[in-house]
Amino acid sequence: MTAVAAVPTVEELGWVAVGDSGAAGVARRVAVDCAQRLGFSEQRAGEVAIVAAELASNLHRHADGGALSVRCLRRGEVGGVELVAVDSGPGMADLPFSSVDGHSTAGTLGIGLGAVRRLSDVAAGYSLPGRGTVLTAQLWAGEKRRMVPPPVAGLSRPITGERACGDRYAARAVGDVLLVLVADGLGHGPLAAAASSAITDVFLASDVDAPGRLLELLHRSVSHTRGAAVSVARVSDGAVVFAGLGNVAGAIAFPDGERRGMVSMPGIVGHQSRSVREFTYELPPEGVVVLHSDGVSDRWNLRDYPGLSRQDPLLIAATLLRDAGVRRDDACVAVAGSGVPA
Structure with missing residues (x-):
């Protein structure tokens, strides 16, 4: 194993249960507060708000028993916001396709997961039909960059x-x-x-x-x-x-x-x-x-x-x-x- 990527320290901010449409506003406020404490620019904090709201809204529309974890990350002097959306919903047979802008199964514009992937430094997902979906996103301070996640x-x-x-x-x-x-x-x-x-x-x-x-x-x-x-x-x-x-x-x-x-x-x-x-x-x-x-x-x-x-x-x-x-x-x-x- 060659030198591994730096491991960020983690500050847990808690889980937001997504039981109604109002949960998106709660998730957005918690994530933006984290971004502001870590010195994000106004534009980058706004992108954090979009990603948090889209993940929470996606849980509300499609999932059963969904929840969103919000965490502050620190890697040296650089701060990041991490979001983990977990649900026990119907799952998706083709998660990569579902992340493309314009694809929707709920009569919406279908821009949510595409925006998450586009705005995040790191975005990933795993879904299994009948078991549910996990989606993760990290946004770091400064300009969007390609980050290598640690193992x-x-x-x-x-x-x-x-x-x-x-x-x-x-x-x-x-x-x-x-x-x-x-x-x-x-x-x-x-x-x-x-x-x-x-x-x-x-x-x-x-x-x-x-x-x-x-x-x-x-x-x-x-x-x-x-x-x-x-x-x-x-x-x-x-x-x-x-x-x-x-x-x-x-x-x-x-x-x-x-x-x-x-x-x-x-x-x-x-x-x-x-x-x-x-x-x-x-x-x-x-x-x-x-x-x-x-x-x-x-x-x-x-x-x-x-x-x-x-x-x-x-x-x-x-x-x-x-x-x-x-x-x-x-x-x-x-x-x-x-x-x-x-």
Whole structure:
């Protein structure tokens, strides 16, 4: 794996449930507020508003149980707005064709998805008839440019009724090595979110690249919080080194449905740690690494999603979160694929 693209830090702004036409206005305001805080020009913030409104309107017109995630991204000194639209609607058999201006299945002008693709620096989608659709878009400050997404992404959502999510993902690249973490703060709500936030802060600030040593560092650093289950994966060319404490699952998944689980030890980072062990696993070129909290069922199978394993990791994470995040709990999924040149 050659040097991987820089991994942006993520600030979660929450999910907008799209139950009526008014949700488009809510999504637009949240996204524009993020853009303005990140120093977007007035024109670029206006383009953010268009993309957010189009994604939300598309969910309202076509989808069942649709929701839109809005996040602020930072890559060095540059800020970005990320939008993830997830639904369990009828799906589309030909998503690329549906993204062309002028194509519509609802008697509209059909400009929505075409505008999303045209205005975004990065736009992607995955749809399966009968299962639903995931659409993602990133818009970065400055002039529109071609951005290379990193080979890792994650997505979380809080338990129903809570605004703060106690499950969190973080990642960082060190040369040709990718480090991925998922933390599941004990319980849910603000205190769980504080625990997982403290863990990701220490992880991102550290220069340690061994998963076992990272867990030991985190264990010493966050004893003032209620603690969390944590797993860390070190992904390099052909291998994964994995260490976990608690019930954050790790697996290497393949398009044919094969899945190799990775071993996590009992414990709670910050409170109980009898032993930390690292395990090394082979990572073939077609495999992807998936970490998820226990708010996500482990019954997912990439064989059920033709072509998904070759897509952007954010599309994989969002699809699995939608379909396997069925437990009444906070939920988080992180996915690392093969390396992408910087």
